Amino acid sequence: MPAAIPLHIGDINTLEVIRETSIGVYLNDGGEGILLPKRFVPAGLKVGEKIPVFLYHDSEDRLIATTQQPLGRVGEIVPLRAVTVTNLGAFLDWGLMKDIFVPKSQMRMPMRVGGIYIVRIYVDERTGRVAASEKIEPFLHNDPLTVKEKEEVDLITYRRTDIGYTMIINGKHTGVLHFSDIFRNIQVGDRMKGFIKAIRPENKIDLVLGTQGHTRIGGDAGKILELLEAHGGFLPYHDKSDPDDIYGFFGISKKAFKMAIGNLFKQKRIQITDSGIKKIEDQA
Secondary structure, three states, X not given: OOOOOOOOOOOEEEEEEEEEEOOEEEEOOOOOOEEEEHHHOOOOOOOOOEEEEEEEEXXXXXXXXXXXXXXXXXXXXXXXXXXXXXXXXXXXXXOOOOXXXXXXXXXXXXXXXXXXXXXXXXXXXXXXXXXXXXXXXXXXXXXXXXXXXXXXXXXXXXXXXXXEEEEEEOOOEEEEEEHHHOOOOOOOOOEEEEEEEEEEHHHEEEEEEOOHHHXXXXXXXXXXXXXXHHOOOEEOOOOOOOHHHHHHHHOOOHXXXXXXXXXXXXXXXXXXXOOOEEEOOOOO
């Protein structure tokens, strides 16, 4: 009897093609095989070749393979949009043909269609199916930390507080993005890059938005780069703009603004034109 192949449901598996059929190809699982439907079979794929696929259960509870990339894998914390709500739970769009289910028992509050919810993807022990849960707090902790100050990190906006936003850091930790460090509109569920601004006692983390280059600049120049990025790379302000207009938009004096854009121009971060300032895209 063939040996069973170790499979990771809700994740990428590299499996061998064992036979071709009119409906697709079957991949080796040590048994009768797992179907990769024809619409997902790359041209020229042959028996004996291996292919990376994502494994999950279809609507008839059959294990199936796909070359589609989900928005999250088992163990990951991700923001997903609700597309259907029922008495038993809700279905969220996770980038595959079959939506992922959130049981009612795994919701913090009733969900609504169109809402963005931050969930952890897991395998239900009873059914063996991939599911999602809003109960993510047990999987977010800052002891031990896997990040350090000034490190670039991936952020998900988790919830608004009195002092700013609680952010999920690399899907593992939490930190605070203070209102004073926010220079663009953000909403719960937004994904963005940021940096560890400071690690305080008890491993409390302060965050700042932006790319590594922005963070190195910091100060007023960093704020201007953030605002440029949030407005499509162009702002209609320059060194001859009205001081009140500059203060009203940037929250800094015209003198500080001119110094900041002067430094950004010298560092080849922006262009200064008669109509405003334009961000120069980073060179690869």
